[in-house]
Amino acid sequence: MSAASKETSIENANAEIDLTALVTLHQHGVWRYLRALGCDASLADDLTQDTFLEVMRRPFVQYNDRATAAYLRRVAHNFFISRRRRDGRMTVTEHAESLESNWMRWAGFDSGDRSIEALTSCFEHLTERAKLALRLRFAEDSSRQSIAETLGISEHGAKNLMQRAKTQLRECVEKKLQ
Amino acid sequence: MNEKQNDTSMNSEWIDPVFDSLLQEAVTGRHPPDLRARIVSAWRQEQAGRIPLPIAPLACNALIAPPVVGQQPLTANSNNSQAASSATSGVAEISRESQVKRRSHAWQVLLVIAASGVLIACAVQWRAAFVPSEYTVMQATKNDSTKNNVPKATQPNEVASASSKATRKASNANDGLKVDKRVAVDNEKLELENVPFANRNSTSAEPTRSIDAKPTSPRLSDQQIVELIDTQLATLWQRLSVVPAARMDEMQLIQSLSKTLAGQELPNAAVAELVELKPAERRERVIAQAVDSQAFARRWAGEITTQWLRGGSLVRGSVPVKRLEEFLASEIAGARPWNEVVTQVLAGESAAGDVLVSSMADGGNHRMAARLSGSFMDSSLTCVRCHEAKNPSSDANSQDQYWSLVALLIGLDAGATEVPAERSAIDKQAELFAAVKQPSLFFERPDGTLEAAKFVLPDGKPWQSVAGASSPRAALASWIGNSVQADQAIVNQVWQVALGRPLVATNSVLDDVGAAERTELQQLLAQQFRAHGRHLPQLIGWIVRSDAFARDAISIDQNRWLQAPESAIENWHLAEMTFAARTSLGQQAVKGGLESALAAATKWNQTIGSGSSSVQSNGPSVLAQPSVLAQPSADSKVKSKTPVKADVVMPAVGYAIHRGRLSSDQRTYISRLVASEKLTWDQKVEHIVSLSPNQSASSNVKRLSGELLKSLNDPSAALTELLWAVQNADAS
Numbered sequence: 020m021s022a023a024s025k026e027t028s029i030e031n032a033n034a035e036i037d038l039t040a041l042v043t044l045h046q047h048g049v050w051r052y053l054r055a056l057g058c059d060a061s062l063a064d065d066l067t068q069d070t071f072l073e074v075m076r077r078p079f080v081q082y083n084d085r086a087t088a089a090y091l092r093r094v095a096h097n098f099f100i101s102r103r104r105r106d107g108r109m110t111v112t113e114h115a116e117s118l119e120s121n122w123m124r125w126a127g128f129d130s131g132d133r134s135i136e137a138l139t140s141c142f143e144h145l146t147e148r149a150k151l152a153l154r155l156r157f158a159e160d161s162s163r164q165s166i167a168e169t170l171g172i173s174e175h176g177a178k179n180l181m182q183r184a185k186t187q188l189r190e191c192v193e194k195k196l197q
Numbered sequence: 198m199n200e201k202q203n204d205t206s207m208n209s210e211w212i213d214p215v216f217d218s219l220l221q222e223a224v225t226g227r228h229p230p231d232l233r234a235r236i237v238s239a240w241r242q243e244q245a246g247r248i249p250l251p252i253a254p255l256a257c258n259a260l261i262a263p264p265v266v267g268q269q270p271l272t273a274n275s276n277n278s279q280a281a282s283s284a285t286s287g288v289a290e291i292s293r294e295s296q297v298k299r300r301s302h303a304w305q306v307l308l309v310i311a312a313s314g315v316l317i318a319c320a321v322q323w324r325a326a327f328v329p330s331e332y333t334v335m336q337a338t339k340n341d342s343t344k345n346n347v348p349k350a351t352q353p354n355e356v357a358s359a360s361s362k363a364t365r366k367a368s369n370a371n372d373g374l375k376v377d378k379r380v381a382v383d384n385e386k387l388e389l390e391n392v393p394f395a396n397r398n399s400t401s402a403e404p405t406r407s408i409d410a411k412p413t414s415p416r417l418s419d420q421q422i423v424e425l426i427d428t429q430l431a432t433l434w435q436r437l438s439v440v441p442a443a444r445m446d447e448m449q450l451i452q453s454l455s456k457t458l459a460g461q462e463l464p465n466a467a468v469a470e471l472v473e474l475k476p477a478e479r480r481e482r483v484i485a486q487a488v489d490s491q492a493f494a495r496r497w498a499g500e501i502t503t504q505w506l507r508g509g510s511l512v513r514g515s516v517p518v519k520r521l522e523e524f525l526a527s528e529i530a531g532a533r534p535w536n537e538v539v540t541q542v543l544a545g546e547s548a549a550g551d552v553l554v555s556s557m558a559d560g561g562n563h564r565m566a567a568r569l570s571g572s573f574m575d576s577s578l579t580c581v582r583c584h585e586a587k588n589p590s591s592d593a594n595s596q597d598q599y600w601s602l603v604a605l606l607i608g609l610d611a612g613a614t615e616v617p618a619e620r621s622a623i624d625k626q627a628e629l630f631a632a633v634k635q636p637s638l639f640f641e642r643p644d645g646t647l648e649a650a651k652f653v654l655p656d657g658k659p660w661q662s663v664a665g666a667s668s669p670r671a672a673l674a675s676w677i678g679n680s681v682q683a684d685q686a687i688v689n690q691v692w693q694v695a696l697g698r699p700l701v702a703t704n705s706v707l708d709d710v711g712a713a714e715r716t717e718l719q720q721l722l723a724q725q726f727r728a729h730g731r732h733l734p735q736l737i738g739w740i741v742r743s744d745a746f747a748r749d750a751i752s753i754d755q756n757r758w759l760q761a762p763e764s765a766i767e768n769w770h771l772a773e774m775t776f777a778a779r780t781s782l783g784q785q786a787v788k789g790g791l792e793s794a795l796a797a798a799t800k801w802n803q804t805i806g807s808g809s810s811s812v813q814s815n816g817p818s819v820l821a822q823p824s825v826l827a828q829p830s831a832d833s834k835v836k837s838k839t840p841v842k843a844d845v846v847m848p849a850v851g852y853a854i855h856r857g858r859l860s861s862d863q864r865t866y867i868s869r870l871v872a873s874e875k876l877t878w879d880q881k882v883e884h885i886v887s888l889s890p891n892q893s894a895s896s897n898v899k900r901l902s903g904e905l906l907k908s909l910n911d912p913s914a915a916l917t918e919l920l921w922a923v924q925n926a927d928a929s
Contacts, residue, residue: 038240042233050229055218064230071236072243078438085424086431093432117415120721121215123425124415131219138223157224189216 036079042071044084045091048130052092052122056099066102070095088130092122125192134192141191149184156181213415416728419739425721426743433714434777440768441777445749447476451483454741457695458487460496484741488734491530497737498525500694501687505572511556518556524549535687535731539573540678544671545624554609554624562606564893566599569606571703571889573677574655575686600640600650605660605669607636626668655680684723688736692719695740697780704888706866707924710774750779758854770854791892794922795901799908856921863920871912878906885919892923 049070053063073094081087125134142150148170155161155169167177222228417425434441445453451471455463463471463483471479487493502522503513511518524547528538542550557568570576608626629636638650652669653659654676666672677683685701692700701719702708726736740746751769758766772778859867870881879894882902886894906915 038237039233042236046232046236047229050232051218051222054222055215057214060227060230064232064235067232068236068239072240075240080435080438080440082431082434082441085428086435089428089432090435093436117724118214119425119717120415120417120724121213123421124417125213125215125219127421127424131222134219135223135228138220142223153220154224157221185216185220188220189213 036075036081038071038075041074041081041087045088045130046071047132048088048126049091049095051126051131053095053099055118055122056096058099062102066095066098069098073098085127092119133196137192137195138188141188141195144191145184145187149180149187152177152181153184417725419735419742422722422725422739423742425725426718426739426745429714429718429721430743430745430776433711433775436714437711437771437775439771439775439777442748442751442772442779444744444747447479449749450747451479453746454480454483455487457741457746458484458496458737459490459492460499461492480742484738488738491526493734494526494530495522497529497694497733498522501525501690504690504693505553506556507568507572511552517552521549521552529733532732532734535726535733536678536683538678539683539687540674543569543573543674543677545674558606558609558623562603562609565606565609566603567887569677570602572690573686574680574682575689575701576682576703596640596642597648597651598655600638600648601653602655602673604638604650604652605654605673607638607669609670624668624670626670630668681723681727684726684731685719687733688719688722688726691733691737691740695737695746696776698776700776706863706920707888708774709860709862710771715775745776748776748778766854767858770858773855791886791922791926792895792897792901794926795898795905795919798918798922799901799905855925856918859917859920867913867916867920870916878903878912881912881916882919885916886923888920889923892926 046067050063050067053066054060058066070091074091125131142153145153152166152170155166156163161169163174163177163181166181167174170177170180172180433439444450448468451468452462455461471482474482499513499522502518502525506513506518506521521542524542525538541547542553545551545554554565557572558565608624608629610623610625635652639647640650642648654663654672656676660666660669660672663672663675666675689699689701689703692698698708700722701712701715705712722736722739725739726732729735751772753761753769761769769778773780870876870884873881876884879899882899883894886892886898892898902915902919905918906912909915909918
């Protein structure tokens with residue numbers, strides 16, 4: 020393909036993009052990425068939508084799925100920062116330098132589907148107390164003090180319990196992903 | 198969830214928001230919703246023009262319309278989160294409409310709040326418009342400064358979803374309510390600098406940003422790292438709409454791999470053995486064989502030595518340089534961690550280290566500081582020798598820090614040995630610092646005051662804080678060897694050997710196309726380099742496996758360039774600048790150093806005769822006339838160009854393509870120099886030349902620059918040519 024025809028194809032690229040297919044393939048990845056950035060579920064919904072619309076408005080060529088996913092993440096990240104600025108809130112990007120590496124590690128290849136599957140399976144192998152602690156923490160948003168009281172242990176003990184459980188989960192998931 | 202992520206006490210040793218969010222999803226079972234219908238519907242509405250663009254700027258103008266009711270939801274799996282989002286989402290009319298019925302009472306309450314917001318917002322805006330108090334002026338200034346601080350990577354956000362804004366009525370109402378609150382929080386400094394690598398050259402006075410101090414990076418597999426490189430560059434190409442060059446064919450690629458890794462092409466017999474393998478296996482076989490060979494260690498020792506000695510007094514092939522190369526080759530072959538190699542070499546704990554120091558120290562401590570920063574600290578410090586960094590995107594190093602670095606080099610010099618043409622390192626630090634009265638060093642501030650340089654490391658700690666360091670030199674060597682900057686420097690150097698140009702320029706004025714993505718990639722690679730024990734062959738392996746390495750050069754001749762539209766020329770330029778095409782058009786070093794590059798630029802401009810205005814790279818130019826005359830083109834526009842003499846020296850096509858395409862930073866830098874009344878022409882030349890740590894403004898360079906100015910009669914054009922020469926000249 021000549022350079023000129025390639026350029027023409029860029030100009031017309033957006034017209035040829037199947038938005039439904041694009042969203043189907045990448046929406047979970049973008050949504051999860053936004054959640055990892057710190058969005059609540061509703062904001063993740065909004066920014067996912069904004070991300071796809073913004074990408075559709077610009078010249079856009081799909082080199083490959085991974086490149087498109089990375090591009091969408093960047094746009095989503097920008098929207099997130101923009102939203103935080105607009106709201107006058109501190110951004111939760113203190114450790115953002117390693118976020119992309121972490122993303123590639125856990126979700127870089129399939130938007131995180133395999134990791135979720137592995138996590139669900141590994142979670143079942145935790146002790147009941149560890150499961151309860153993590154459920155309280157992540158599903159019910161309980162404070163550490165509250166978790167400690169529920170389990171009848173010290174706050175420090177609750178922290179250690181959750182820390183150990185997460186380490187166990189991480190190792191288990193890593194094995195499954197290999 | 199944010200609170201959880203910020204609760205570092207819960208997870209003080211391991212912070213991974215990605216894992217945490219996935220864990221939360223697994224525990225709660227709250228999986229991503231299906232947003233297809235919602236997004237597609239929003240897109241269709243926008244395309245149909247139902248949502249006007251652009252949006253009226255005043256919140257009070259966009260708030261009044263009541264929510265639409267009566268439509269059925271189209272989203273297949275809309276959940277509670279969508280319900281919540283409808284109040285703030287932009288174009289989610291469909292899902293919102295479906296929820297209004299259920300929440301009509303809630304809407305009434307919301308409308309009351311929104312109406313209040315409208316009134317407050319309008320009142321505030323009216324006050325801002327008609328009562329410009331000190332308060333509002335201050336607010337505007339703060340908002341402007343905040344906007345200016347936004348890194349380039351966030352620029353797309355400035356075009357925030359217009360359609361979303363159009364229908365984000367309730368949200369806007371809340372915005373209206375938030376006006377005063379927002380002003381209040383503007384006083385807080387938003388952590389935008391912490392956006393990943395968005396501003397490598399921050400103006401912050403903290404030059405030693407240590408990634409090591411942050412949570413340990415996960416150690417990715419080789420395959421993941423290669424994917425990381427590919428996706429990062431593809432994202433950059435995507436953003437700049439660059440059409441990458443085609444990939445090399447398989448045989449060309451394996452020969453390129455062999456040549457890059459071992460410095461030699463594969464013999465036919467070896468190629469014949471590889472033919473039977475699958476392409477991926479073939480490449481891996483070539484890489485594995487090359488990395489295991491002695492030729493690999495020798496090749497990379499030679500290349501790295503060349504980069505370290507750039508601008509120094511020693512030349513490749515001399516006995517001392519061979520000594521350094523042999524030392525590096527043995528260390529590379531022995532897979533020694535790179536930080537240990539760098540520390541040993543800089544500390545002068547070996548004869549090879551003496552060679553390096555004797556080359557770097559030649560010309561005084563300032564030259565040594567410049568070479569040291571360029572080769573090992575991934576930065577250019579020359580500007581801050583005389584003043585604080587003025588360019589918003591220039592390297593962030595203060596005058597104090599520069600002079601501290603020079604102070605730590607006191608006592609180091611290069612002197613002649615008994616053998617003619619050989620110079621050896623002289624290190625008098627031990628005796629200097631053993632004396633009762635320690636040496637001192639003073640420097641002059643721009644306002645004329647004298648200041649004593651502190652003998653501190655780049656992170657501000659005294660050199661004695663480095664355990665086991667017997668001298669400032671040893672302390673500095675240890676600090677540099679284990680620094681993040683040294684890791685980034687070696688990433689840059691390996692990238693340059695493999696792909697022709699450094700991944701990130703040491704000074705952003707030299708090259709800032711796609712700087713955000715490239716800097717991010719450089720730092721990610723440096724992170725992984727550290728995580729993998731600073732194993733040099735592994736770093737080289739990641740880079741040569743990348744998609745960028747497999748991209749071919751853009752093949753164009755002058756006729757093709759002549760007839761190419763501006764968009765194609767711009768693409769060629771961007772493709773080379775972003776590693777979407779192998780460097781070939783003129784970005785590679787012009788042989789003969791800065792003087793040769795300047796002489797060539799002068800000659801080409803004199804050939805053109807009419808100065809730079811005729812070669813602004815905007816379409817066909819007289820630069821290509823001779824080849825056109827030889828092969829007449831059917832293009833009437835081309836024929837109409839003024840003929841030139843047949844014996845003109847034709848410039849490289851790359852010169853014409855890359856020249857004159859300045860970034861806004863570069864334009865600002867040059868215009869500031871031109872406008873300066875304090876600086877003489879020679880000082881302006883020195884400023885441009887000092888952007889590269891490997892060049893110096895010799896008397897010949899100044900003379901040639903003067904000739905260029907005389908020829909062009911335009912200081913701005915002459916400095917632009919000089920900048921091109923500095924960018925493209927080799928360091929011989």
